[in-house]
Every structure is written in C-alpha cells, then in structure tokens.
Amino acid sequence: MGSKPTSSGNGRLSVAKTRKLYIDGAFVRSESGRSFVETGPGGVAVNVAWASRKDVRDAVSAARRRLPAWSALTAYNRGQILYRLAEMIESRSGEFAELVLAQEGCGEAAARAEVEAAVDRWVWYAGWTDKIGHLAASVNPVAGPYFNFSLPEPTGVVAVFAPASLLGITSVLAPVMAAGNVAVMVAGERGSLVAASLAEAVATSDFPAGSVNILTGRQPELAGTVSTHRGIDGLDLSGLLPELRAEAESGAAGSVKRVFSEGAPDWTGLPGVSRVLSFVEVKTVWHPIGI
C-alpha cells in the first residue's frame, strides 16, 4: 500500500517490517489480504495486517486447542513463563520505547518509563500465578461430616480489547494469563504497533503456541464477532472504544460470557487483582468424612 520507501541516508534502501497477526504461534497475514498503514518511529509508514472476522475465528480455535495444556501447567511453571516475557520485553526496551514514543505521543523519558513499568508489571503478575489460590480458595466449615473446599480455576478463552498504550495492554493481558486462561487480544486503531511488537516478544518467550494470540484491526469491525463468539468465555472490554461497549456486553449475553467492563483507568497505578479474579471460576468440592 502507501508506505514510503526510506533510505538510511547513505544511499542504502532500508528494509521495512510488515507487522503481521500472531495466531497459534505463527505470524500470518490476514486471510482477507488487507493491511493498513501506521506511522512508526521516525515518521516511517508501517504496514500492519488488518484482521478479519475469520482471523478472529482462527485465533479462537487456536486458543481453545491450547487451553487444556496451558491451564494444566502448574502455577509455578506459568509464573516462570510470564517472567520470561518480562525478560524479553526488557531486552527489547529500546524498540518498545521508540514505538511508545511514536504511538502515544509522549516524551522520550516518559516512553522509557512506561516500558520499564510494563516490564515490572509482567513481573508483578508473574508472581501472582501461584498466589491467586491464597486469595480465592477456601476450606469451608460446613455444618456436617464433610471435607469441603473451593478453588479458583481458569475461565477459559478470554478475549481482551487492547488499550492504546503498552502499559494498558500489559494491564489487561497479564492478569488473564496469570489466572491460567488463554487469550485472544484485539488491538484496534491506536496502539497496533505496540501490540504487534508485543507479539514478537511473546513469540520469543516461552508462551506455547496458541496461548496468546494477537490481532490488529478495526474494533468496530471485530467487536461484534468477538463478543458473540461461542468459543470465547470471557471478555475484557477495558480497551474497547466506549461507543462499542454496550453492544459488546449485549452480545456477550448469548453465551453467558464473563465481562469485565470498568472503563480504562489511569494505567500507571497498580491495577490490583480484580481482573485476575474476574476470569477465574470457583469450584467447590464436597467429600464425606467417615471410616
């Protein structure tokens, strides 16, 4: 499309990177053959894959296939995988800072600070994987000869709409993964380059194929498909355009999806554990006590 070829000043033609979708552990173009242009660092035009409804379906299928194996990992193991992603983002912090600067229009120092905060937040959530049980589990003192306990389990496939900033994306994706779910993240008009770069960091971390899927596209086009897809069990609407939220909540009702819809806060503060606890299901087990 209309990206402008650039040279690095010494007569060498630079090699532009197309930003693809990340589905089932592979970087793919949209099946629709579409792309859109974003302005990257240095004002360079970047081609970004433009996901279709069918790409959403492919991502959900991949996520659902991966769910049993991912949620069966020990919480300790999942925690290490989240921590590994923090390592990958840290090692690419220069690239992320440039993207944040280009996409979010903040100053250089602020961009660096945001990347650091995002790394620290992945680390924070990495530590939660094996502590959620301490918050959400209980042994219940029932009035009878029964051993009765409750444990949190992952909800399943959770779709998250990406906020426009790296820190926002981290704050919605990390809790979903920390709780043991698999994710389909949909990045919209703003922040698509950051989301696509995060996909590259994910791909080089230890997240197994299909556990994290990242799509770039247009929210008005995809919100309906995502919110009504029966293969999706939960929705985080924090990054969805406000005018699309009510319709997405309504679509979620068709299969009784769990919906987290509390707007986009100031992402700089620690977001707490309400998202983690929104995407777990509490299971209670009874057994008689006797001889």
Add this chain to the structure above:
Amino acid sequence: MTSASNDRAAGNAPLAIEYAPAPESKAVVNIRERYQLFIDGSFVPPLQGGYFPTINPATEEPLAEVALAGEDDVDRAVGAARRAFDEVWSPMPGRERAKYIFRIARIIQERARELAVLESIDNGKPIRESRDVDVPLAAAYFFYYAGWADKLEYVRPGPVPGPIGVAGQVIPWNFPLLMAAWKLAPALAAGNTCVLKPAETTPLSALLLAEIFQQAELPPGVANIVTGAGATGAALVAHPGVGKVAFTGSTEVGKQIQGELAGSGKRLTLELGGKAANIIFDDAPIEQAIEGIVNGIYFNQGHVCCAGSRLLVQESIADEVVERLRRRLATLRLGDPLDKNTDIGAINSAAQLEKIRRLSKTGEAEGGISWSSGCALPERGYWFPPTVFTKVEPAHTIAREEIFGPVLSVMTFRTPEEAVQRANNTVYGLSAGVWTEKGSRILWMAERLRAGVVWANTYNRFDPASPFGGFKESGFGREGGRHGLEAYLER
C-alpha cells in the same frame, strides 16, 4: 444400611410396606384470602389493583390471591429501598445490622413448622424436605451471613469494601424460602437494601418471611417483596435505581437479563440451569451410590438446577446399577406433600408438568427406553412418577436439555477420560457427582469436571459456608461462603 436391608436389596421380591397416612397438620399456618405487597415495612395493595391466584399443586385448589406488582409498585419498592439504604441501613454500624439478621434467623427457627407446612402447600414438595432441608437451611443462611455484617474488612485484602446500593433479586419456585434466604442474607449483611421478587407460583413463604421482618423490627424499606410474574421481574431488573441484580432461574431468562443490562453498569450475578452428570465408577460403594443417584435426581421432584439428571455409569456395572435403582425407586412413596412418609411430592405447576411430559415423549421418540416406578398417581393435582431412561445417547434431547423434573437419563462410559468428556459435553456447568472409592481418582475427576460444585461420594449437599454457582452457561457469581459476599460489595 443394615445387613438386613442389603439382603433385601440383593433379593428378588421388592418389600411391600403399607403406611398409614401421617399428614402434618395444616392448622399451624393461617393462609389468608389475599396477600399484599411488602413495601417500606408495610403490606400495601398494588396501585393498579390487580391480583393473581396461587394454587396448591397437589390438589389444584386455589390457596390465596396475591397482589400483582406493576411498574409503579416496583418503583415504590425501589424508592423505599433507596431511602432505607441512604438513611438507615448503610450508615448503621455492622454489629447492629448483624443483630437484625440474627433475629431473622432466630424467628425462622421458631416458626419453622409454620414455614415448612406453608412451603409444602404452596410448592408441592414433601414436608420431610421442607422441614428438614429448606427451612433449617434458610435459617442457617441468615445466621451465617449475620455474622459477616460487622466483619466486612476481613472479606478480602485491601480497603474495606462498601455495599452497592439497592439489590433487585428475582428467585425461582423450586426452593422459594431458601432462595429468598440465599439472596437476602448476604445482601443485607453487606449493607445493601433489597427488593425481592418471588416466583409467581410460590409467593407465600416469602410473604410470611416479610411478616418475620416486621416481627424482627427490621427497619422499613430494608427488605421489600414485590409479587408478580415475569413482567414484574423485568421491571425490577430494569429499574434505574437498582445497582445490583441477582437472578436464579432458567438460562434462557438469564441471557435476556444479561442482554438487557448491557451498558447499564449494573452488577449482575446469575445462577442458571444445569444438566449435571452423576458419574458412577465400578469401584463405587454401590448402596451409597444408589441412594446418591436417587437423592441427586428425585430430591424435590427433580426441580433442582444442580440435579444429577445424567447418570454416567461405568459399562461393567451399568446393568446392575439400573436394576438396583429400579428396585429402590419402586419403594419411593409419591403423594400428599404434607404426609411425613412422602418421598415424591407434586410437580409445582401445570406448565412444568407439561414440559416434563413433552420432554419425556421426545426422549421416547428419539429412541430412549422409559421406565417409571409403578406408583399410583393421585387423581387431582400435578404428578409425574420417578422415571429412568436407558439407551440414551449424548445427542438426545433429554441428555442435553434441562427437564427440571424426576427424569433420569442413563448413559455409560468405559474410561475415566471418556467419563470426563461426556460429563463436560454440555453448555451447562453447575454441578457434578463422582462415586468411587479411589481418592486420587476423585481429585483427578474433580479437577477436570467443568462444574462449580463437585459432590464426591455424596450429592445435593448445601451449606451457607459453601460457595455455590456455575461455570459456562450455568451462570456466574457465587452464593454462599465468603465468595457469596463479593456479589454484594463494591469491587
């Protein structure tokens, strides 16, 4: 079980025991000709003046006329609840709120017999169940949550969570008083005020509960009860003054409510339908398992969202289990709900009976083999005998749809993996049962069953300290325990 009863169970001839009628007296309860709405601490007539009948499903005789709340009545009730929230209940110290709720629990215990008889008359459930399960558990829920009212800072780490405001609560007809307790007790303990809408066919025990609120001197407006049908419930959940909606009922209506609340910012919890698998392994304690199967699906005429309506039996013992089950079912006594010997009461309504009959016919038409215990059905009233379907395939309607009646579908499995796959092959995820003597297998199964409650070597147990609620299309949110408070507190 004694060894003598084991011998009987193993023998061929079913033991015939004649029982003399042993009805509980109706004199303990005074059913009025007409019931009003309970708004702002008083019983008041509906503004539009409409009333509807509630009938005794065991006799089809009208019991009373009950006020039909219109939108204006719902508005009055929500307004009263809001005033009570702002001026009285929310500012009140937790320890004072606690004592009101403790009082309610105590009065339920003191008026237990009256409540049990009224519940059985209006609902059709056996007095043995209303007396031993519904009413004592209702008291227990109030007692349990009363103790939380002054301990909200211990619910979770972080700042002390506040209440939400006015809770609009819509409950079903299968456990009328108990469901009212599940809804009201945690909401009131957390500092909310309530507007409760009981089911159209079973409003009477909630209105007696309203009298108990008066007796307990609960401040006016803290708990309001508006009676009516679907339109009343719809008006309640849609009311802009309601900040929190809690619904127990069908998945179909639950989806409608979730859709209607889209974009409203209201908090919502849903406790919806189920199609639970009750899984019997070949090493299960067989006599206990038979009792568990019976309790799982024939308790409360199968009008239980978590009923074990799909029996999954390991293939090697399937014939034996079905044979023993039939022999056990032949001993169940169906009839007068007020008779203390009755095991199976009346189906709650003509509409529900029609649904059970229709789905049973579909089960036969699709190839299932139906067997019913030979018990005689009374001439008047709504009755359906305990029924077992064999030769059921997972694709059959009766293996997929919630019947909400005393109808069991039997299927088989060979391996634990297949049992899990079949059990989870449903849009629902409320409960499941597992029967085996092997402890590690119980935990392995419990881990894999996608259901909110797993009963291992037991079934249909409930306790106020034990969280209850569904996975998947069985809803979200938990009732019971510390988890049950979260639904009524700010995030």
